Amino acid sequence: MQSHRYKIGGNYLVLLFLLIILILSSFGFFYFGEVRINVLKVLLNNEINEKELFILYKIRLPRLILAISVGGILSICGAVLQGIFRNPMVEPFTLGISGGAALGISIAISTGIVSYTGSIGLPIFGFIGSVFTIFLVYYLTVYDGIFSINRMLLIGIMISFISSSLITLIMSLSTKDDLFRIIYWTMGSLDESNALLIKSVFFSSIIGFILIYIFSNSLNAIQLGQEKAEFLGINTQTTIRLLFIVTSLLTGICVSISGIIGFVGLIIPHTIKIIVGTDFRISLPASFLGGSILLVISDIIARTIISPNILPIGVITGIVGGPIFILLLLNRYKKSNQNQI
Amino acid sequence: MKSLNNNIPTIKSFISKRIINLNKTIILIFILSVSFTNLKSQHYKRIISLSPSLTINLYSLESKENLIGCTSYCEIAKPDKKEIVGTILEINIEKIIMLNPDLILATTLNNSKNIETLKNLGFKVEIFSSPHSFDEICQQYIYLSEMLDKKDLAIKKIEELRKQINNIKLLYINRQKKKFFFQIGVNPIFAVVPNTFMDEYITVCGGINIANNLKGGTLTRETVINSNPDIIIITSMGLIGENEKKKWEQCKTINAVKKNKIFFIDPNIACVPTPETFVKSVEIISNFTKNE
Numbered sequence: 001m002q003s004h005r006y007k008i009g010g011n012y013l014v015l016l017f018l019l020i021i022l023i024l025s026s027f028g029f030f031y032f033g034e035v036r037i038n039v040l041k042v043l044l045n046n047e048i049n050e051k052e053l054f055i056l057y058k059i060r061l062p063r064l065i066l067a068i069s070v071g072g073i074l075s076i077c078g079a080v081l082q083g084i085f086r087n088p089m090v091e092p093f094t095l096g097i098s099g100g101a102a103l104g105i106s107i108a109i110s111t112g113i114v115s116y117t118g119s120i121g122l123p124i125f126g127f128i129g130s131v132f133t134i135f136l137v138y139y140l141t142v143y144d145g146i147f148s149i150n151r152m153l154l155i156g157i158m159i160s161f162i163s164s165s166l167i168t169l170i171m172s173l174s175t176k177d178d179l180f181r182i183i184y185w186t187m188g189s190l191d192e193s194n195a196l197l198i199k200s201v202f203f204s205s206i207i208g209f210i211l212i213y214i215f216s217n218s219l220n221a222i223q224l225g226q227e228k229a230e231f232l233g234i235n236t237q238t239t240i241r242l243l244f245i246v247t248s249l250l251t252g253i254c255v256s257i258s259g260i261i262g263f264v265g266l267i268i269p270h271t272i273k274i275i276v277g278t279d280f281r282i283s284l285p286a287s288f289l290g291g292s293i294l295l296v297i298s299d300i301i302a303r304t305i306i307s308p309n310i311l312p313i314g315v316i317t318g319i320v321g322g323p324i325f326i327l328l329l330l331n332r333y334k335k336s337n338q339n340q341i
Numbered sequence: 342m343k344s345l346n347n348n349i350p351t352i353k354s355f356i357s358k359r360i361i362n363l364n365k366t367i368i369l370i371f372i373l374s375v376s377f378t379n380l381k382s383q384h385y386k387r388i389i390s391l392s393p394s395l396t397i398n399l400y401s402l403e404s405k406e407n408l409i410g411c412t413s414y415c416e417i418a419k420p421d422k423k424e425i426v427g428t429i430l431e432i433n434i435e436k437i438i439m440l441n442p443d444l445i446l447a448t449t450l451n452n453s454k455n456i457e458t459l460k461n462l463g464f465k466v467e468i469f470s471s472p473h474s475f476d477e478i479c480q481q482y483i484y485l486s487e488m489l490d491k492k493d494l495a496i497k498k499i500e501e502l503r504k505q506i507n508n509i510k511l512l513y514i515n516r517q518k519k520k521f522f523f524q525i526g527v528n529p530i531f532a533v534v535p536n537t538f539m540d541e542y543i544t545v546c547g548g549i550n551i552a553n554n555l556k557g558g559t560l561t562r563e564t565v566i567n568s569n570p571d572i573i574i575i576t577s578m579g580l581i582g583e584n585e586k587k588k589w590e591q592c593k594t595i596n597a598v599k600k601n602k603i604f605f606i607d608p609n610i611a612c613v614p615t616p617e618t619f620v621k622s623v624e625i626i627s628n629f630t631k632n633e
Contacts, residue, residue, distance in 0.1 A: 034435035055435050058462060119457040173557050177449040177471055184430070184452045191434065193458040303433075308424070309413055310431035 011282040014275060018289035022068070025296045029064050030056060032300050034308070062198050066190045067299050068292040069205035070254045071264055075291025076212055076284055077247040078265030079272070083219045083280065084240045085153055091266040092251040095137055095156030095244075097130045099163030101255040102186055104129020106170045109181045122185065123197055126256030133159055134248040138241075147237050149226075152244070187312040188259035190299055197257050208250040209288055215243055216280035223278060261314050264291050267321040274328045294321055384490035385444035385465075389426055389437060390415065392448040395469065397615045398482055399446075401498065402491045410440050416609065427455075434458055444488065472614045473536050475506070475545075482616050502620045506545060509627050513547025519630060521548040522570035522597070525612065527585050530565070531558045538614050539622075546626050548572070566592050572630060573597040576612060577605040604629045 030039045037056050041047040048056070077092040092098070108114045108125035117124065137159055141152040171179055192198055218239045221229035226236045251265075268290040269283070276282045298316035305311065389410040390396040396415040399408050410424040412432075424440060427433045432455040437445065445466045447456050459466050467488070472478045479499050486495030521543045523533035532552035533539040543550045551568035552560060573589055575582050586603050589595065597603055611622045 034433060034439055051438060051441070054462075055438055059434055059438070119453070122453075172559060175471075180450045181453055184454070187430070189431075189452070189454055191431075191452075191454050191458055193461040303435075308426060308433045308436045309428050310433050312430060 011276045011279070011286075015282065015285055015289065018286055018293065022289055022293050022296065025293055025300070026064055026068075029067070029296050029300055030060055032304050033060065058193075062192065062195070063190050063299065064296065065198055065202050066192055066258060067295040069201045070190070070258045070261065071268075071291035071293070071295030072288035073201075073205045073208060073250045073254050073291070074261065074265040075268040075272075075287040075294075076209060077251050078291075079269035079280070079283055079287040080212055080215075080219065080243050080247050081265075082269055084222060084243055085149060086223070086225075087153065088270065089266075090153065092247065093255075093260065093262070093265065094160065095153070095248065096133045096159035096163055097248050097251045098255045098260045099160040099167070100133025100136075101126040101130040101252060102167055102182075102260065103163045103170075104132070105185050105256075106167050106174075106182050109178050109185075110170050110174050114181075120194065120197075123256040126185075127252050130248070130252030130255060133163070134245065134252065137248075138244070147241070149240060185259050188261035188314045190258055190295070190313060192257055201253060201257055204250060204253045205288075208246060209284070211246050212243065213281075213284055215239055216284055219243075219280040220278075261295070261317060263314075263317045263321045264294055267317075267325045268294055271321075271325050271328055274332050385488055387440070387442045388444045388446060389440060389442040390418075390446045391427070391432060391451050392446065392469070393417070393609075394613045394615050394618075395446040395448065395485070397613060397618065398485055399489070401482075401615065401617055402486050402489055402494060404489045404491060407489065409442060410437065431455070432459075434462070437464070438462070446485070472538055474538055475541055475616070475619055478538060478614050478616055478619055479503075481614075499616060502616050505620050506623060509623055510545055510547075512627065516547055519548045519571040520551050520568065520596075521546075522551050522565055522568065522573045524573065524575045524585065525608075526558070527581055529559045530562060532560055534558045538619065539611065542611070542619075542622050542626050545623050546630055548630070562588075562592070565589075566595060569594070569596055571596045571600070571602060573603045574626065574629070575603065575605055576608040602629070 027039055030037050033055070035052050035055060037048065037052050037060070039056075042053075042056070074092050078090075081090045081092060081094070082088055104125040104127075105122055107129075108117075108121055113125070114121040137152060137156045140155045141147065167182070171182055174182065218229070218234045218236075221232045221234045222236055222239065224232075229236045254261075269287050272283050272286045272290050276286050294317060295313070298313055298320055301320065302311040302313045302316045305316075386407050387409050388399065388404070388407050390399060390408060391412055393412065393415045396408065396411045397417050399405060400417050405418070405421060408418060408421075408423055410426040411418045413425045413428050415423070424436070426436045426440070429450065430452065432452065434455065437459065443465065445459055445464050447459075447466055447468050449468060449470045451468075456466055456468065469481050469485075472481055482499065483492060483495050486492045523539065523543060525531050525533055525539070532555065533543070533550065534552050534555055534557070535550060540550055551565065551570050552558065573595075575585055582605060586605075589603055590598055592598055606622065606625055610618050610625070
């Protein structure tokens, strides 16, 4: 009992540690770039000129908010979906949500609708595409009244493949300009200047986190298997349905605004599980912080490594996150082998 | 800029209402100063180009001294060591802010999110669509020249280039039309399609594009063999282009293979929509075919 309490205490320390890393990396986010801006000096001595202040306030701050929110959302959604599907390969994009958003955006671009709606049109159509996919997956899963988690996963994967093929079809028939726009969107980016969209993602991430955290005990029970969870008094089907809808909507919001930023929702939940274990009361906030840290650091690297040129952020999340995850995984297997000996 | 900074009172807390209001005021002053600069000048002095073709046009219009930044693909500006502000994939917005241009030239091929951000930040951004013909290329060239106060120079140059094109057209009057296959992509095979400025190279040189009936540019090797082009032009893609030539050479039934009429053309010339590169491309293609 005492050791369990120590473990919980240790895990809270991990959360504190992650929070400190996030704060430090945020300072780094403000500091590195075309001009180096020391936020501490700005706060204490107001040492900043108007161009730097412009960059800080209009470029880096919105970008940081987006990095923290999107990284956090994708990561907790990955953690929840891996939990409810009890499948380590599931991530927020597995169920076709990103494919649906990409399809919505491809249709909007290729039909020229975007030229009437302006810049706000892309995220709107992306969100419509993802919501349509969510309800299609959900409807096809429950159409005969029987809810099966495996069926939902398979339908999601199939919808994802269908969307991908339809996007390729649209791209094949598109003009050069439209083709470029679709490709740019699929690469993912944190460059968003619309304050309303940034606020939407930020508040969605907070509300989404609170909603998901309420189910952390139910998620712990579902880890034991649906039958055992029901013995413990958990309405597993309702919980899974609600969590599927919440995570899907959150992913849809992220994808429609920042495009497809891969690896975050897969790597971070696994990494956090290796560090703090499977208790969702700890792993959910830790995943949120971990996802935010990964995107913040990845964006710093993307903006500075080949400066003045910039790399797409998805390139960095894979290159940075992938090896760290493999190292942790190998370390874990090494330890478990040593324990067996 | 620094003097403005000196007027700012000491800030105790970043999140205080005061700093937020002050930030807004400074940003407003910055945006207004950018806008005012744009309004008062008829032609622009500090230009950033986000496309190699627009950079070539700026050089052609003898305005390279007004160019303060361009992409890393703008080969023509490299000897002058112009500031690099990004690639075709991503644009460094912060760098552009630091350079403080009064005009940003972009195309519809640039990342629309980046362009939207630049517009929202108060910069004057001129977006050029992909031209579909030599006439459209010339229209855009003259439009650009107006912004640089170089319209007379542009008109003079265009007149000269049109004469050159007309001279090339004369070579093909009363001659049998040859069938062209103009390949710009491999795997899938991608052809130049109608209603593009590159298709006009073929028509100026008295040819027929075998992809005339295609809506998209992708086609199969069988379609090309069946169409039996007299001339195959491949935009050179290094080793990939050489391999592609070898593949076509195996198709012995094609007229172009029988008569050894497979040619390469530099994509930095043929795929760039500027008046001068257009005429240069037409001249190169004409050299491939005029003795036929």
